[in-house]
Amino acid sequence: MSHSSPTAILLNIGHAMDHWLIVVFAYTWGVIAGVWGVEWTELTPFNYGALFMFGMGSIVSGRLGDHWGRWIMMVIFFAGMGVSALVIALCSNKWQIGIALTLMGAFASIYHPVGIPMLVQKAKNFGFTIGVNGLAGNMGIAIAAGVSVYIAQRFGWQMAFVIPGIICLICAVAFVALVPREEEAPAKRKQKMIDLPPAVMARVFAIMTFTAVTGSIVFNFTTNGNGELLRERVKGAVQDPAELAMMLFVIFSLASLAQLVVGKLIDRYPLKNIYVPIVLLQVPLFLIASQVTDWALFITAIGFMLLVFGAIPFTDAMIVKYIDDRMRSRVTGARLAIGFGVSSVVVALLGPMVKEAGFPVMLMVLAGCAFLGFCAISMLPGERDMSRATLKPAE
Template sequence: MSAADASTQTKDHSLIVRLLLNVGHGLDHMFLLIFAASVGVIAIDFGFDSWEDLMPYGVGAFVLFGLGSIPSGRLGDLWGRRRMMVVFFVGIGVSTLIAAMSQNAWQLAVALTLVGAFASIYHPVGIPFLVQKSANPGYAIGINGLAGNLGVALAAVVSGFLIKWLGWRAAFAIPALLSIGCGIWFAYVCPAEPEAPAKRKTSNKVQFPPAMVARALAVMTVSAATGSVLFNFTTNGNGQLLLERFKGIVEDPATLGIMLALIYVVASLMQVIVGKLLDRFAVRPLFLSIVLLQIPLFLLASHAQGWWLFAALLGVMVFIFGAIPFVDVMVVRYVDDRMRSRVAGIRLAVSLGISSVAVWALGPTVKSLGFDVMLMVMAGFAACTALVVTMLPREPAASNSEIS
């Protein structure tokens, strides 16, 4: 690589571009969870007997969130990541506005499916775009993960207040307008890419043999699938779990939204810590430790009530969120930047396609078995993730030169 190429490769995005890329991650997760945060009110408005009966109508968003990652990743590498991020901001905003105008469950289901299609752009495109020039990709991914999960927190608290003050349609419409505005701003401040990533002649040198890379990618895909099931079950079900277990203690929707947001904010900080550690240490021991700690906390949450549940749920979400940066760091560490969006897209399609079943099954599972059984099943998924992580090949502690 020439000195000019090296200089271009290490020159990071401007602060405002990085800020908007992180805001985009927050909006991505927020928009996917507005429905879960408002499903109880929407069910009443649409004439359903319970929120559990309406919940399966949201599954299309998560199916497209997964399956759409393949074309999104391909377009990111071949057409350009900047262009795809503009499409993301504007497309997810317009789709969410359509959801705000829906008049029945099927119209809402179609709109949410569109939201999922545009939401599928962010992870295979936005994260590789963010880290492609970063000197400390683990830390960058940790901050980005914090931003994404602050979006999860905002979905709980902002939706709660907007529903209380303006109704559930405003909970969709106001964030939608914000996203469209961010898209216009991003198009203005982010310079055009000289060429699409796949067309570049120079890139990072992968430091590991092909057999190790193949094994790591297999472990990454399976662990991402089980981890996504845990993430989707909890983030889509936690609001109703708090409502059930705090009955007679706290029942105001806005207050419960603040409580849930607090859990997500505190848990999100774990991603920054993990990201920083991943710039210095090998993946496997860190990943395994965090996944193993999920198991007893899920079992505790399955039996806890009131404030004990709050403490257990906080612990569960700390380690679920703490596990998120590992997969993205593995993509950065093992995969050439010219094809990262495509590899990430395929991995996301598999893992999120599987985990979307969790969203479809959440309502019927809770209705027939209850949250206690569901949380014990989640402990089993955490155990499966731990088993898979033990198969990750050993590797030396990462250095910046290896993963940038």
């Protein structure tokens, strides 16, 4: 599939919209709290439903993607995200927005187990394809962190949801008009890949699951918490909220580029050789970030986000490399359900934990999570064991 085809473009836009909408609340809850007369730490638990459904809903979404077909599920994704974003804009209290965010999380759960397998199913260089897709997704976070904050402050927090919601509805129409339907659902296709030996498969899946948990905790804490982290700890350098928003946009935009580099490397070198150092280097950077403030924290944040985003493509790459396309949506869904199921609790407790322990302690905890992830990845089988899974020529 060409990167410039309508299918690839819309699938990459879908990744951007998925991440944009799922974190808008985290970057506008400061504005919403001011309007509703509450502390931002009181709003963070109401994000739990969205992140829980984003993870646990992936099991159902993955199964439906393999059995119903990925085309129809992507139409449902775009339409559902658009409608639920508009519903969120109508909310007027914490419980309403919590319920509406949970609904959005259910639709958001569709993209990763459906959109990414659909994108890579005919890719020649799947590493770079995943890298481009990851860049698109993380640019969605960058837009949410920068543009959404500005929109919320200038035009009201509701518009921060209305604008991406309308974009999603337009994409739904474009997807129906421009993307050809599948001839048959993935689960009905012939198997093209030789299965890994059971012992190796069990080991890989266990490591994949564990790193999904540690990686999701790090990813969700940083993407949801960086706004308040900078707001609290760069006061000596920046006072204007618009400048803080720009700092966040710069951090996430630069970090997103890491996925292009990592994608290229995945196509050329063994996954383990690239994955291990990227996760290990997160440990000292989180520890440094826990001790610095102002511009030093800004520079350090760019560094650790480069590594956090750089680690994202590996699990998808392992699934593409060793799992047959007939069941990739289900495997991806299971991985996301476990990872985001655990990390959603962490994000929901973000406000209370920061209020109780402070950001320095929480950054040290992230360093511990990264170290545990490094230990797990170090136990991945070597390429000799993994090479038994070979892809037959596409028919």
